[in-house]
Amino acid sequence: MKKTIGFIGCGNMAKAMIGGLTKSKLFDPENIVCYDPAAAAREQVAKDFGVNIQDSNVKVAAQVDYLVLAIKPFLYAQILEEIAKSVKPAAIIIVIAVGVGFDDVKGILGKNIKVVRTQPSTPAFVGESDSTVCPDDLMTKEDIADVLAIFDSFGKTEIISEKLMGVVPGIASSAPAYVMIFIEAMADAGVLHGFPRDQAYRLAAQAVYGSAKLVLESGEHPGKLKDQVCTPGGTTIEAVRVLEAKGFRDAVISAVDACALKSLSMSKK
Ligand SMILES: NC(=O)C1=CN([C@@H]2O[C@H](COP(=O)(O)OP(=O)(O)OC[C@H]3O[C@@H](n4cnc5c(N)ncnc54)[C@H](O)[C@@H]3O)[C@@H](O)[C@H]2O)C=CC1
Numbered sequence: 001m002k003k004t005i006g007f008i009g010c011g012n013m014a015k016a017m018i019g020g021l022t023k024s025k026l027f028d029p030e031n032i033v034c035y036d037p038a039a040a041a042r043e044q045v046a047k048d049f050g051v052n053i054q055d056s057n058v059k060v061a062a063q064v065d066y067l068v069l070a071i072k073p074f075l076y077a078q079i080l081e082e083i084a085k086s087v088k089p090a091a092i093i094i095v096i097a098v099g100v101g102f103d104d105v106k107g108i109l110g111k112n113i114k115v116v117r118t119q120p121s122t123p124a125f126v127g128e129s130d131s132t133v134c135p136d137d138l139m140t141k142e143d144i145a146d147v148l149a150i151f152d153s154f155g156k157t158e159i160i161s162e163k164l165m166g167v168v169p170g171i172a173s174s175a176p177a178y179v180m181i182f183i184e185a186m187a188d189a190g191v192l193h194g195f196p197r198d199q200a201y202r203l204a205a206q207a208v209y210g211s212a213k214l215v216l217e218s219g220e221h222p223g224k225l226k227d228q229v230c231t232p233g234g235t236t237i238e239a240v241r242v243l244e245a246k247g248f249r250d251a252v253i254s255a256v257d258a259c260a261l262k263s264l265s266m267s268k269k
């Protein structure tokens, strides 16, 4: 792409996204323009990816076509005020924070600014984010295609409605945390039975990865794929019995619901 993309904030999500952008060669490193007040954060992205580091948010905002606000939600208003006079009128603002809506951005940058709400996830570090994007009404088909190309460079992307944007952390962007707990717990059980820890993590992680790939590539219902594993009178159904008795499904549904409700409450603040 012959355009420029800027990152305000060079923390976890910025690093994960920049990794995909540079690996895919979608942007030349000098066209990825970044600032973070934390020297260690900006030095890390400069060292890892050779990106173009500036000395203020304003300088980033003034020169880019796409501007990713890779900062915590509570900083959005303050930083939008800071860059308001510098943002290019035709720039596309990429919001990645939970709870920050179109009106929050347009209320400060003006109603004519193009904004896309998104949620990437940390598997972007390995090119496997399950990103969601929601463009505003001003964005053209070409704008949307460009934003999809950006997000596809570090994973898979779904376009969703603004109403679902508030729910998405529950099943997507926060989900890596629950999956990590599942992997850790499975590996702990392996260690309990004598497996070396590193081998237990590899096996548990591959079980999750392989199962996810099977769902995605076979297109089969997850219940059917579960049944394929359960030999009558065998080992797997014993584990399934215990998971059901311990309320595994309810625990997962309740956790996703709690996450989604928290996210929705942040949008209403
Ligand atoms: N971590 C995750 O899994 C996901 C995070 N998000 C969203 O991404 C955003 C960033 O989150 P993380 O990267 O995880 O946080 P982080 O804490 O790793 O990075 C935030 C960065 O912002 C920098 N920063 C602080 N004040 C600043 C300022 N005045 N100007 C410029 N930069 C400043 C910090 O030094 C830090 O490097 C949040 O809004 C979060 O909701 C979205 C999806 C997933």
Ligand SMILES: O=C(O)[C@@H]1CCC=N1
Residues within 6 Å of the ligand: 098, 169, 173, 174
């Ligand atoms: O926990 C959080 O608020 C962020 C948003 C999605 C993942 N982590």
